[in-house]
Amino acid sequence: MMSRKLVADEATGAADRDIPEEFRISNYGYGKDSVKVMHVVRNGLVHSIKEFEVGTKLKLASQKDYLQGDNSDIVATDSQKNTVYLLARKHGLKSPEEFGILLCNHFLTKYSHVNEVSIHIEEYPWSRMGFGKGPYQALHNHAFVFTPTATRYCDVTQKRSESTPTVISGLTDLRVLKTTQSAFVNFVNDEYRSLPDQHDRIFSTVVRSSWQYSTVANVDFDFCWNKVKHCILDTFAGETEKGVFSPSVQNTLYLAEKLVLEHIPEVSSIDMTMPNKHYFNFDFSKFPKLINGDEMKEETVFLPVDKPSGIIYAQLDRKSTIKSKL
Numbered sequence: 001m002m003s004r005k006l007v008a009d010e011a012t013g014a015a016d017r018d019i020p021e022e023f024r025i026s027n028y029g030y031g032k033d034s035v036k037v038m039h040v041v042r043n044g045l046v047h048s049i050k051e052f053e054v055g056t057k058l059k060l061a062s063q064k065d066y067l068q069g070d071n072s073d074i075v076a077t078d079s080q081k082n083t084v085y086l087l088a089r090k091h092g093l094k095s096p097e098e099f100g101i102l103l104c105n106h107f108l109t110k111y112s113h114v115n116e117v118s119i120h121i122e123e124y125p126w127s128r129m130g131f132g133k134g135p136y137q138a139l140h141n142h143a144f145v146f147t148p149t150a151t152r153y154c155d156v157t158q159k160r161s162e163s164t165p166t167v168i169s170g171l172t173d174l175r176v177l178k179t180t181q182s183a184f185v186n187f188v189n190d191e192y193r194s195l196p197d198q199h200d201r202i203f204s205t206v207v208r209s210s211w212q213y214s215t216v217a218n219v220d221f222d223f224c225w226n227k228v229k230h231c232i233l234d235t236f237a238g239e240t241e242k243g244v245f246s247p248s249v250q251n252t253l254y255l256a257e258k259l260v261l262e263h264i265p266e267v268s269s270i271d272m273t274m275p276n277k278h279y280f281n282f283d284f285s286k287f288p289k290l291i292n293g294d295e296m297k298e299e300t301v302f303l304p305v306d307k308p309s310g311i312i313y314a315q316l317d318r319k320s321t322i323k324s325k326l
Contacts, residue, residue, distance in 0.1 A: 028066060029116070031057035032077040035084045039093040047142040050093035051124035056080040058107060059116040073113050083107075095221040096121035097167050100156030104165050108158060116159045123152040150174035150207075152225055169225055170210035176236050177204035177277070181243040202302060203246055204277035207232055211260065214268035224264050231259040232272075249274050249312040257316035271315035278305040 038051040058080070064070040087106060093099055100119040107117045127147045129140040150171045158165035182203035187193075211228060213219060235256035238244025246252045257270045279302040284291050 025063055025066060028063060029057050029059040029118070030074075030077065031055060031118075032080040032084075035081050037084055037088050037093070039088050041092065045141045049126055049144060051126060052093060052096060052099065053122045053124070054084050054099075054103075055120040056084070056103065056107075057118040057120075058111075058114050059118075061113045061115050075107075075111055075114070080107075095225075096123050096152065096154040097156065097169060097216070097219075097221040100154055101158075101165055101167070101216060104156055104158040108160055114160070117157070119154075119156045121154050121156075125149065125152070148173070150229060154221075164216060167213045167216050168210050169213070169221065169228075170208070171225070171229060172208045174207040174209075174229065174232065175204070175277070176207065176233065177202065177279075178237060178243060181238070182246045184248055202279040203236075203249070203252075204279060205249065205274040206277060207272065207274055209270060209272040211267045211270035213266050215266055219266050224266065227264055228260050228267075228270075231263060232256045235259055249276065249310070250314070253312055253314055254316065257314065261316060261318060268320075269315065269317040271313065273311065273313040275312070276310040278309060279303070280305055 033055045035054040035056070036051070037054060038049060041048045056077075058075060060073050062073055064072075065074055083103070083106065087102055088099070091099075091102060100121050103119045104117040107114050125146065125148050126144040129143045129145050130137045131140065132138050151173045152169075152171055154167065154169045156165050156167050179202055180200055182201050183197075183199050184201065185197040185199060209228065209232065213224075235244070235252060236246075253272050253274050257272055260267060260270050282301045282303045284301075
């Protein structure tokens, strides 16, 4: 009897012969998107929840499903969906990264003709309800509130030829604003410029960031994700009374990335995008009669403008990082 590998190799060869020589399939795969799963742990009266949205992608050793209409190697997307629920029941949901690693290992171990697995997971931000004030606040045993300060996600990819998966974590939709301690001056002054120097402005942005781990062994992914978020917020805001000065979005972005690499040795590379969310002074000069006597009043009314907006981004690597997959 021919081995499965030999059969697969011959099938691949036959499939290749079906492609005209001027064409090739350079990338392919299939999977199941938006698989929503919630896991509840009931520890007596105290309950805990985790809710994920999972996407699975498989790349098979053969392309015969595309080229010949032969479905004999296809692990149905419905089976992939059911795998998410069965593994969640068996192992629970801890961090998105750990569940992504678990899914990669399952598909590569279960199906010898799967060459590569890619998992994308977003976590829904539930927090336990709290009542009372300050140190006397009591947390509810089984009631939760949706707190979307930022969206957490991860991408876990593993090839059969690799001994460990590639894990990239990230956050999106982290919207922040400060009303002072931000400026933008001394930029190129040519015939195209209309923006004046801004010595004191509102600084607002929506942060998107992703970072790659150099190892997945014994990593506390929950701690690392929260630490990255805190590094971004600390760099943006500074201490509570006076804050910290930002000469540009570029500088704030770099300092945040640098702080992450200094505090999390398991992170080898981080990228970040900060689009401007502008708040312009409203022009009251057209209403002199209505603002008469308010000439010396500090400006407090601004016009929010989302589009167009500047977009600032950068990636910071450790010098020991040979190749980044961000």
